[in-house]
Amino acid sequence: MSRGSPDFTKFRLGVKKGAMQASQKSSRLFENDFLESLTHVHHNTPLFLYTPVIVLSIFFGFKMTAASVAGGVGLIVFGFLNWTLFEYWMHRFLFHYQPKTKMGERFVYLFHGIHHDFPNEKDRLVMPTLTSIAIGLVVFALHYGLAGPKGLFLYAGFLVGYLYYEFVHYAVHNRKIKFGWTEWQRKNHLKHHFQDSENRFGVSTPLWDYVFRTYR
Numbered sequence: 001m002s003r004g005s006p007d008f009t010k011f012r013l014g015v016k017k018g019a020m021q022a023s024q025k026s027s028r029l030f031e032n033d034f035l036e037s038l039t040h041v042h043h044n045t046p047l048f049l050y051t052p053v054i055v056l057s058i059f060f061g062f063k064m065t066a067a068s069v070a071g072g073v074g075l076i077v078f079g080f081l082n083w084t085l086f087e088y089w090m091h092r093f094l095f096h097y098q099p100k101t102k103m104g105e106r107f108v109y110l111f112h113g114i115h116h117d118f119p120n121e122k123d124r125l126v127m128p129t130l131t132s133i134a135i136g137l138v139v140f141a142l143h144y145g146l147a148g149p150k151g152l153f154l155y156a157g158f159l160v161g162y163l164y165y166e167f168v169h170y171a172v173h174n175r176k177i178k179f180g181w182t183e184w185q186r187k188n189h190l191k192h193h194f195q196d197s198e199n200r201f202g203v204s205t206p207l208w209d210y211v212f213r214t215y216r
Contacts, residue, residue, distance in 0.1 A: 040123040061152035079157020088208035092201040165204045
């Protein structure tokens with residue numbers, strides 16, 4: 001096995017149906033220490049990385065458009081809702097895709113299957129930084145390309161939604177963080193982990209689970 005390759009003996013068929021493991025142990029994905037370090041992320045990293053981007057997006061949104069405060073806020077809220085749908089879609093159709101090839105199995109396990117096998121691994125509860133940056137650049141290009149400068153407001157709202165998602169996801173897997181609404185979301189999300197991985201895909205909100213009838 002090459003020094004930088006994942007240990008593919010760990011990979012299984014994506015995310016298995018039914019009950020998942022609750023192991024506290026860590027799983028090493030790469031033999032190479034540097035590549036392995038990229039799969040472990042401190043939970044505050046997205047906050048420090050994307051808060052300045054949100055602020056700048058809103059600032060330049062107002063600077064480059066004639067949007068009113070109400071208009072800008074409305075677009076930010078719409079961007080937030082865009083995130084919740086994107087999150088649902090990504091979780092349901094990409095992370096829970098049932099691959100038909102070995103390469104597909106490796107991809108799904110690397111990006112999400114490992115989280116179901118090791119759900120309490122705290123430094124793997126947020127998206128790897130390079131992955132989030134790559135997705136963020138594509139999403140920025142789409143928002144700006146489709147909406148022009150007003151897309152900056154949409155993008156800011158999208159990122160606010162992402163940060164909220166990361167907070168909720170970390171909180172529901174960390175029992176030391178207790179807020180009223182996170183307790184409810186914890187019960188909801190852990191049903192997805194340990195009872196039925198084919199339903200309850202929303203982490204930030206169950207809205208789209210209700211809409212698409214996967215809140216079971």
